Amino acid sequence: MEQLKALCELHGVSGREEAVRSYIIEKIKDKAEVKVDALGSIIAKVKGKKRAVKKVMADAHMDEVGFIVTYITSGGMLKFTAVGSISESVMLARRVVFSNGTVGVISTKPVHMLSADEKSKFPEEEALYIDIGAKSFEEASAKVGLGDCAVFDEPYEQLGDLVISKALDDRVGCWGLVDIINSDPEYDFYAVFSVMEEIGHGARTATFAVDPDYAVVLESTTAADIAGVPDDKKVCYVGKGAAALFMDRGTLYNKDLFDKVLETAKEKNIPCQVKSYVSGGNNAAGIHQTGDGVKTITLSVPCRYIHSASCVASVSDVKAVRDLAKAMIMKMASGEIE
Amino acid sequence: MSDLKQLLKELSEADGLGGILDALEVAEQHLKKYASVRREGNNLVGEMKGKSDYTVMLDAHIDQIGMVVTAIKKGFLRVANVGGIDRRMLAAMRVNIHGKRTVTGAFCSTPTHLGNVDKAKNIEDMYIDTGLGEKASEVISVGDRVTFRQSFSDLSGTCVTGKSLDNRAGCAALIRCAKTLSGKELPCNVVFLLSDAEEINGSGAKTRAFSVDPDEAVAVDVSFGNAPDIEPEKTGVLGDGAMLGVSPLLAKNVTDALKSAAVKSGAKFQYEVMGGKTATNADHIALTRQGVPTGLLSIPLRNMHTPVEVVDLADVESVATILSTYILSK
Structure with a gap:
């Protein structure tokens, strides 16, 4: 999984996806006609063995959640806000890194100095700051400017079938889509590697440009299959296959297509589970409402501790999403789905 | 230096x-x-x-400072702190679990759909995810030590972090x-x-x-x-x-x-x-x-x-x- 590791370790906060974009273009440029749209999304026209009957677009987003510097204090500390949704509960005492290599830490008052009330209360984001070790505004400004973005500075680790990384959301989707492009697909299709999903762009502009009949979103989604959570709130399970969505907070998915996903998984023997809780949202919300409408499905990699420095997913699920996405793209492109 | x-x-x-x-x-x-x-x-x-x-x-x-394993439940660990630990920082934090071999774990973080996460849980009410499932007990025992998993890094000037x-x-x-x-x-x-x-x-x-x-x-x-x-x-x-x-x-x-x-x-x-x-x-x-x-x-x-x-x-x-x-x- 070297390519997944490489993808996860790249910096790509929403709107700053350059490194991820260059990496992906390098990996697909021999297999597809590649262009980059005005906002930075990659639109790749993938050549299959046969011409597609229906136009299919597959989407994975390149961006990840992170932090943007909003102010530098006279003492050299950086005030910031989150880009995308990051809970204060996973910010404290985390190390972050800027794309120029500058390392900082999200600082906290020592536990010894907290009042009884403070001990259990998460501080508001605006009370937090990043310490890069600078002792003055001038020293900090020489390294970091307003608008610069940082990501969690935690290594990618593989532990058996599990991987742990800051950016599994959604480099697992990017990995799958790159792999499909390079797998000698049966039919032509469009692959979109989109920008700014975490701030709600919804791949609208790329979808408008492609104008597909069908769309397949390769994503990651919250898995709450952890101790202490009741079964009906576990959402989906790490290691039990691709999660198929019938509804999330952005999309009520086409029922026939959803059924087709389950049928296809069975037919191809691809591990698949149904996401059993309605929460979250992804690019499907934007895609299915673009132009005159696009029939859309989402296949997600179950991911624990999503939007933190330590997202956890299973390699076998990452592969299941890739395999099921490919099978669905080809079925849609072949015209066999009405 | x-x-x-x-x-x-x-x-x-x-x-x-x-x-x-x-x-x-x-x-x-x-x-x-x-x-x-x-x-x-x-x-x-x-x-x-x-x-x-x-x-x-x-x-x-x-x-x-660190922690010690107090219970093992289907691959998830309960721990007690050794020394003063700020429980507000633990969610999604990576740790080393010093079992028969050293295992990487991460503190479970409560997903937002499960409601109010404004209050930090007591450390004894949190879990560490070992990723090992039922096999955890083969490697980890009650009493094993748990430490923060963090590398050392340069900061600006002569400051360092770790x-x-x-x-x-x-x-x-x-x-x-x-x-x-x-x-x-x-x-x-x-x-x-x-x-x-x-x-x-x-x-x-x-x-x-x-x-x-x-x-x-x-x-x-x-x-x-x-x-x-x-x-x-x-x-x-x-x-x-x-x-x-x-x-x-x-x-x-x-x-x-x-x-x-x-x-x-x-x-x-x-x-x-x-x-x-x-x-x-x-x-x-x-x-x-x-x-x-x-x-x-x-x-x-x-x-x-x-x-x-x-x-x-x-x-x-x-x-x-x-x-x-x-x-x-x-």
Whole structure:
């Protein structure tokens, strides 16, 4: 999984996806006609063995959640806000890194100095700051400017079938889509590697440009299959296959297509589970409402501790999403789905 | 400074908690180049002989905060803290679980769909995800130690960040002092004590101070560094040098000697005045046997008891310089 590791370790906060974009273009440029749209999304026209009957677009987003510097204090500390949704509960005492290599830490008052009330209360984001070790505004400004973005500075680790990384959301989707492009697909299709999903762009502009009949979103989604959570709130399970969505907070998915996903998984023997809780949202919300409408499905990699420095997913699920996405793209492109 | 950085990196990244002796091993490899070393329990004692029978003991605790496994439930662990831990930072934090082999784990983070996460849970109500499922019990047992999993890194200037800089920064200062003193004719015996269990009850310093039976002692630890959300009078400023402890509990003659050494050597220092106990090993050493005149030097450190502690290497160097000058001036 070297390519997944490489993808996860790249910096790509929403709107700053350059490194991820260059990496992906390098990996697909021999297999597809590649262009980059005005906002930075990659639109790749993938050549299959046969011409597609229906136009299919597959989407994975390149961006990840992170932090943007909003102010530098006279003492050299950086005030910031989150880009995308990051809970204060996973910010404290985390190390972050800027794309120029500058390392900082999200600082906290020592536990010894907290009042009884403070001990259990998460501080508001605006009370937090990043310490890069600078002792003055001038020293900090020489390294970091307003608008610069940082990501969690935690290594990618593989532990058996599990991987742990800051950016599994959604480099697992990017990995799958790159792999499909390079797998000698049966039919032509469009692959979109989109920008700014975490701030709600919804791949609208790329979808408008492609104008597909069908769309397949390769994503990651919250898995709450952890101790202490009741079964009906576990959402989906790490290691039990691709999660198929019938509804999330952005999309009520086409029922026939959803059924087709389950049928296809069975037919191809691809591990698949149904996401059993309605929460979250992804690019499907934007895609299915673009132009005159696009029939859309989402296949997600179950991911624990999503939007933190330590997202956890299973390699076998990452592969299941890739395999099921490919099978669905080809079925849609072949015209066999009405 | 790059030697010091490398030394502190090695010490920081090694673990030392309740019988895990990786950090002690690292310290031993360095200290034995300059002093005759031996282990006493989970403590490291290094000796350098001097011209007189007078013995000065320099102490830095080498243990770190962490956790201990209290229960295993289908691959998820319950833990209790060893030392003070800020429970607000634990969600999604990575840890090393010291089982039959070292396993990477992460604290479970409550997904937002499960409702209010405004309040941090008590540590005993949190779980650590081992990723091992039912197989966890084959590798991990109740009582196994758990430590923060964090590498060391440079920050701006001479600042660095890592886990366990409390008190590996102090250990590094002692080893630097030993290096400076090595090969020199010493006016007195010097004992370097890298002590265990400060974060629990100071038993390392208590028992070793008893066995070493020094004539005087200096404890080296970390103290609160300046930060925007802390009153300045409660902190030392990173980069402004060693914090010289002043307290009724500390011996005035030792404190004065440390101050003279700072002035003589030109090492930067700042005062840390306390009204009574110092919450360091100095409290224990001073009360050993019939009493040991004891001084205290501290290194200002930010984010104490987190995996992202921050110190300025220049302050570690200041402490080392003051200590070696103080010894040579006996």
